Amino acid sequence: MTNLVDIKSHLSNDPIDHYIMDHTFRPTAEQNELIEYTRSLPEKFALMIGSADAAQFFQMLIRVSHFKRCIEVGTLSGYTSMSMALAVPDDGLVVTLDIDDKYVRRDIWEKAGVAKKLDLRIKPALDTLNELLEQYGENSFDFIFIDGDKPNYVNYYDLCLRLVRPNGLIAIDNTIYTGFVADPSKNDINTITIRQLNDKIKLDQTVDVCQLRLGDGTTFTLYYYLASSIGQYIYNYYLTTYNPSAVGSFQTLESVSGMTTSLSYNKEFNQCKHRSSSAPAQQWAQQQSSNLFFYQTVAASAPTIAMTYILGLYTHQLGRKFVLILTMFGNVLQYVIWLFTIHYRLPDYWWYIAAFVSSLVGGGNVSGFILNLIITDSTEESERTSKFLYIGVVCTAVGAFISLVIGFWIEYRGFIDLYWTALFLQLLTIFIVYRYMKSDSFVPVLSNNSSHYKKKIDSKCSQLIEICTVFTPRHTYRSRKRSLSLIITLIAFIFHILASLAFSVPFLWFQLNYPFCWSAKEIGYYNTVSSIIWCIGSVVGLKFLTYTRYSDAVICCISHIFFVMSALWTSQAYYNWQLYAGLLISPFTSYQGSLTYSIISKWLEPSEINSAYTFITEISTILNVFGNSFFNYLYSVTVSRSRNFLILVAAGLGLIPLVLNCFLYFVTKNLPDNSDNRITECKPILIPDHMPIRVPVGTDTILLPASTGRKFDLHQMS
Numbered sequence: 067m068t069n070l071v072d073i074k075s076h077l078s079n080d081p082i083d084h085y086i087m088d089h090t091f092r093p094t095a096e097q098n099e100l101i102e103y104t105r106s107l108p109e110k111f112a113l114m115i116g117s118a119d120a121a122q123f124f125q126m127l128i129r130v131s132h133f134k135r136c137i138e139v140g141t142l143s144g145y146t147s148m149s150m151a152l153a154v155p156d157d158g159l160v161v162t163l164d165i166d167d168k169y170v171r172r173d174i175w176e177k178a179g180v181a182k183k184l185d186l187r188i189k190p191a192l193d194t195l196n197e198l199l200e201q202y203g204e205n206s207f208d209f210i211f212i213d214g215d216k217p218n219y220v221n222y223y224d225l226c227l228r229l230v231r232p233n234g235l236i237a238i239d240n241t242i243y244t245g246f247v248a249d250p251s252k253n254d255i256n257t258i259t260i261r262q263l264n265d266k267i268k269l270d271q272t273v274d275v276c277q278l279r280l281g282d283g284t285t286f287t288l289y290y291y292l293a294s295s296i297g298q299y300i301y302n303y304y305l306t307t308y309n310p311s312a313v314g315s316f317q318t319l320e321s322v323s324g325m326t327t328s329l330s331y332n333k334e335f336n337q338c339k340h341r342s343s344s345a346p347a348q349q350w351a352q353q354q355s356s357n358l359f360f361y362q363t364v365a366a367s368a369p370t371i372a373m374t375y376i377l378g379l380y381t382h383q384l385g386r387k388f389v390l391i392l393t394m395f396g397n398v399l400q401y402v403i404w405l406f407t408i409h410y411r412l413p414d415y416w417w418y419i420a421a422f423v424s425s426l427v428g429g430g431n432v433s434g435f436i437l438n439l440i441i442t443d444s445t446e447e448s449e450r451t452s453k454f455l456y457i458g459v460v461c462t463a464v465g466a467f468i469s470l471v472i473g474f475w476i477e478y479r480g481f482i483d484l485y486w487t488a489l490f491l492q493l494l495t496i497f498i499v500y501r502y503m504k505s506d507s508f509v510p511v512l513s514n515n516s517s518h519y520k521k522k523i524d525s526k527c528s529q530l531i532e533i534c535t536v537f538t539p540r541h542t543y544r545s546r547k548r549s550l551s552l553i554i555t556l557i558a559f560i561f562h563i564l565a566s567l568a569f570s571v572p573f574l575w576f577q578l579n580y581p582f583c584w585s586a587k588e589i590g591y592y593n594t595v596s597s598i599i600w601c602i603g604s605v606v607g608l609k610f611l612t613y614t615r616y617s618d619a620v621i622c623c624i625s626h627i628f629f630v631m632s633a634l635w636t637s638q639a640y641y642n643w644q645l646y647a648g649l650l651i652s653p654f655t656s657y658q659g660s661l662t663y664s665i666i667s668k669w670l671e672p673s674e675i676n677s678a679y680t681f682i683t684e685i686s687t688i689l690n691v692f693g694n695s696f697f698n699y700l701y702s703v704t705v706s707r708s709r710n711f712l713i714l715v716a717a718g719l720g721l722i723p724l725v726l727n728c729f730l731y732f733v734t735k736n737l738p739d740n741s742d743n744r745i746t747e748c749k750p751i752l753i754p755d756h757m758p759i760r761v762p763v764g765t766d767t768i769l770l771p772a773s774t775g776r777k778f779d780l781h782q783m784s
């Protein structure tokens with residue numbers, strides 16, 4: 067069995083230890099002085115000093131990893147703390163904890179010029195660690211050395227796991243405990259606790275571990291656990307940067323808008339019990355996160371709105387392939403800026419720059435617009451409802467699956483990897499679209515009798531007017547029934563988006579905070595269950611609705627009833643199971659989104675569809691931009707009084723499209739449709755090179771896009 071003296075390299079009698087120390091140990095004068103001083107203490111304490119080679123190794127780790135914030139549990143005379151303080155940069159910090167400062171030599175710290183980097187806290191270390199969680203929040207330290215009283219080792223480890231940041235390091239001293247851990251006859255409380263800790267770490271897959279025969283066996287754990295997706299990342303970032311004394315200097319929405327500061331918190335505000343960050347820190351982080359999202363959407367608002375309009379207007383000229391690639395390229399730029407922002411911890415405005423840059427090419431709405439055009443072009447009117455529903459289901463299922471993968475990915479690989487992968491996939495998609503999507507897969511075909519359409523494309527100006535007025539009842543050829551249906555559908559769509567935003571904007575903060583206080587792992591589990599239920603629910607719902615042959619308006623009504631129920635249920639949820647139970651109806655809550663395109667395409671002329679979709683996309687972009695900002699703002703000012711206020715607002719908003727769809731049902735059922743002069747709906751056909759071409763019924767000649775200049779006879783083709 068190892069002699070206790072042998073395990074401190076600088077006190078060892080082993081010639082090899084002597085040789086190693088002789089060749090590699092480079093103490094400063096102050097370090098030597100502290101070693102000498104500690105040696106002079108009563109033997110019990112003299113032997114407690116950390117091993118000098120271990121301290122030197124920590125210094126090397128701190129320097130190469132650019133660690134800034136460190137903790138030592140168990141100070142004794144302050145040797146290892148001083149060594150760490152010598153290694154951290156000038157603005158670094160070493161918080162060192164002990165129950166007693168009898169032997170601490172602050173004077174030597176002063177002499178070494180590191181006293182200002184050392185924060186000595188004298189009280190039971192468990193209390194101090196909890197205090198540090200309150201003060202700095204979770205994931206806020208780079209390096210922690212545990213070397214306090216052994217019976218508390220497991221407790222120290224648990225708290226330190228929360229304090230250390232992802233990819234930070236925890237070093238634990240005495241994990242071999244002079245070999246006692248491997249000796250079954252040793253069953254004192256210290257040995258038992260250290261064995262328990264070693265066993266715990268052995269089973270913990272969220273950390274990387276290595277146990278070195280350094281000093282008395284120091285275990286290193288590399289903390290991989292990354293807390294959340296981008297919203298979670300931002301929320302956690304704020305939790306960790308919370309500084310009560312500096313909060314006044316942060317620009318909050320309240321200070322910007324000159325409203326009463328809600329940073330004076332209600333003392334009785336409930337907080338997450340398993341997050342030891344303080345209630346003010348949590349509330350502050352929520353406000354900061356929603357503020358950040360507010361400014362992000364504001365930054366993206368004008369370019370998104372303008373570009374959606376411009377790209378919608380010029381899609382025919384630029385080609386869908388080009389527009390699609392352009393929007394994807396915006397995502398690429400966004401990922402790159404995110405990666406830089408996270409990696410270099412750039413200031414907040416980089417998030418806004420990322421949003422601004424990606425919105426310069428239209429953002430996600432434009433790709434949705436292209437997809438909707440492609441679906442409409444390649445389907446007949448009768449199958450369009452089910453096609454839109456089906457695509458909605460596929461998108462939802464894929465989205466849910468992706469969020470599931472993301473949840474687990476973050477858990478095991480972290481944010482940086484995730485965004486690198488996203489970047490890679492986006493580049494791959496650009497390549498696939500570039501390589502395999504047919505250029506200009508659809509250009510409207512003119513029949514010899516569609517002079518109405520010819521007139522419309524005559525000038526850009528008339529297209530602009532067409533987009534803005536396509537829903538107005540000015541068109542003489544459109545019956546009252548059609549005009550009314552279009553307007554009702556449009557308004558229902560607008561309120562559906564608003565209701566969905568009011569529900570979705572606070573939902574992440576809702577999960578992260580009291581009473582749920584979910585970690586990334588728990589959000590990952592929720593996403594897993596959610597994705598499974600979404601897939602099954604959406605497919606079953608689709609089959610059922612196809613089977614019942616309900617009209618679009620009835621399907622939307624049912625969907626809105628589910629939405630209101632879901633929002634009311636969620637707003638009252640207090641236990642985890644209640645959030646899970648809410649998932650049972652959530653797959654049926656958003657049919658309005660996918661059906662709107664199908665509904666309006668039935669009431670419009672084929673030549674109007676492009677303008678109408680551009681208009682709808684524009685409306686949805688504007689609502690998303692301003693709705694997101696507004697609801698984030700509303701959440702930040704209401705959360706301190708009522709955590710579920712916004713979700714109740716969502717339920718209220720959801721009632722409006724419900725009523726409108728009931729009205730639509732009666733309009734479509736009872737009003738006559740007397741628009742005889744409407745151009746007949748085109749039938750899609752597939753020409754040999756699989757380009758979907760729209761042929762007005764009753765014409766025999768179709769004209770292919772000017773670039774091909776080909777002319778087909780329908781009879782020949784059939």
Ligand SMILES: C[S@@+](CC[C@H](N)C(=O)[O-])C[C@H]1O[C@@H](n2cnc3c(N)ncnc32)[C@H](O)[C@@H]1O
Pocket residue numbers: 114115116117138139140141142143144145146147163164165166189190191192213214215
């Ligand atoms: C092994 S020594 C620390 C040696 C020091 N890390 C070094 O490298 O020189 C353990 C220290 O833990 C302190 N300690 C014991 N129980 C404690 C507790 N409950 N809270 C904080 N410190 C405690 C003791 O006072 C003692 O100074």
